[in-house]
Amino acid sequence: MNKQLIQSGMTLIEVLVTVLIVSVGLLGLASLQATSIKEGMDTSKRSQGLWMIDELASRMRVNTAGLANGYTGAGTVAALCTGGAVTQCNAGNECTGNEMARFDVWQVICGANAGPGVVASSNDNINITDYSITCDAAPCDATSNFTISINWVAKAVQDAASSSATYNEDDEQNITMTIRP
Template identity: 35%
Template sequence: MIRCVARGHERGYTLIEVLVALFIISLGLLGMAGLQVTSLKQNQSAYMRSQATILAYDIIDRMRANVSAVDNGNYFVSSGSLTAGCETTSGCTDTQMASHDIARWQARLAEELPSGGGLICRDTDTDDSTGGNITTPVCGTNTDTDLPVVVYVWWNDERASDAVSTRLAVSFSL
């Protein structure tokens, strides 16, 4: 005697359902990877901004410690030079210290920030950008002690946006 057993419908997932589920999971994983990349870019940009701020306030503190050189305009130069005496107990003059501070500050800018640079001057306009391009600042007269001191720091921040450079300007009065 042969028994015929009628098979009921098999239960389970079809190949199409599995492929659709894999497709949806892959899209989710790609989205997560994109978020991670964007997060890393923004973190790097925030780090560079923090470094620029720290370096700007570093030179400001140096200037506050050497007010006579600020009054004489010794900090308002495009570059400085290192003086060995400023690093020892033998000491150096206020003018030499200002030049030494500028040289050390600009070296740290170049070291800490990609294509980093900086300039200090007396100016009322802290936004010297033209058409969205960050340019080297054009400073006002550096002899007018009524104008605030402005510290400009710029660097290459192409990861953050379409701009190739970013600039931070800190204005203060002594």
């Protein structure tokens, strides 16, 4: 009888060890899945950032009249997106090259404001914290090199950070591209 009791006790211990090993494995898989989703979001943001830089580069190639200071003087994200009005350049409103350049930057960086909770542009997806367009030599023209840079807060960093809206510079991701229009 003791032998049978010991054997059933060993079977119970084997089952508990098996359950423990399977539980640890499943927790590892769940953690891997969560990390994969966060990294996928960051990859999506990087793709959006590349699209935005490519869009700005294409617009700069078309609007050579705005290269002198329209693109480089557009302002910060806060001033551009929440500040003063940007001249709407369309068929009904003639614009100078510099006005068109500022409108191009506003349209790509700020996008259309469709209201809270509505995703209407790349900026809604990427959460841009800063951008810059610089020229390597004055006067800026079609033979100059322009450097376009976009910064945003990574999804993984937002989840790990406190609930405050401020982030350290180390928490940002960046894409920089140098072009010649």
